[in-house]
Amino acid sequence: MTEHAGDPATGAFVAHRNLLFTVAYEMLGSAADAEDVLQETWLRWVGVDLARVRDQRAYLVRITTRQALDRLRTLKRRKEAYVGQWLPEPLLTAPDVAEDVELAESMSMALMVVLETLSPTERAVFVLREVFDVDYDEIAEAVGKTPAAVRQIAHRARKHVDARRPRKTVTPGEVRAALESLRRALETRDPQGLLDVLAPNVVLVSDGGGIKRAALRPVVGADKLVRFYLGSPVTADAEITCEPTVVNGNPALVLRLDGELDGVMAPHVEDGRIAGLYYVRNPEKLTRVGVETPLTLR
Secondary structure, eight states: OOOOTTOHHHHHHHHHHHHHHHHHHHHHSOHHHHHHHHHHHHHHHTTSOGGGOSOHHHHHHHHHHHHHHHHHHHHHHHHHTSSSOOOOOOOBOOHHHHHOHHHHHHHOHHHHHHHTTSOHHHHHHHIIIIITOOOHHHHHHHHTSOHHHHHHHHHHHHHHHHHHSOOSOOOHHHHHHHHHHHHHHHHTTOHHHHHHHEEEEEEEEEEOTTTSOOOSSOEESHHHHHHHHHTOTTTTTSOEEEEEEEETTEEEEEEEETTEEEEEEEEEEETTEEEEEEEEOOGGGOTTSSSOOOOOOO
């Protein structure tokens, strides 16, 4: 993509690029695929007669949605062949993302995992309506359905997500406090410290992508999780260090073994204890934890 001074097509695309990336990432859970979608959006956008475009932002979102839907259907097949659990790609985000409560909630690992259970069209409709507040007529244009059908899909998707999303809201401060206890317990290999911060029925979902060791199925229960971490041959002789960070707008930990990046851990906290842990170890999904990714709903 070449930027030309005074080129209105480039100006509009650059102005809305962060929004388009956020739309694509919310639909796909993959930054690499979201970037590909933006490239495809750009190639279509430069062929559009701008004189006939009433609302450039809406038009760009529509192209991005269509490209992301096509990519989502391809991704679904890729995920079916994926080794073990598939988790979204964690993104290092700026403090302003965390301050935007709506954006931080919509980007959270817990919600992104729930969105994986929707069909491609349901996910597109849910994301556009619930996250970006796009009107039904505009969504209908983007997904190739009637506004009435889109309303039904939105209702069904919302009901599906509400039944599965975390019910209680917790403050970032509560999450950071739980993560600090987890950090201390991991770094000092303190099994009791882990049991104190983990909810009895905690669920760990880990993603190694067949490249790094990870549980192929969710690990349920604090005792099992403690054995999984402290009894793992991967961590047995290594020095564990954990750095607090913000991924997808929410507090998280970056784990290092003997100084080498091992993974990103994002928690779901309830009543002061960790009820869910999402641990991304697949190195192909860790390319965005060193540099902030700008995201926006507007």
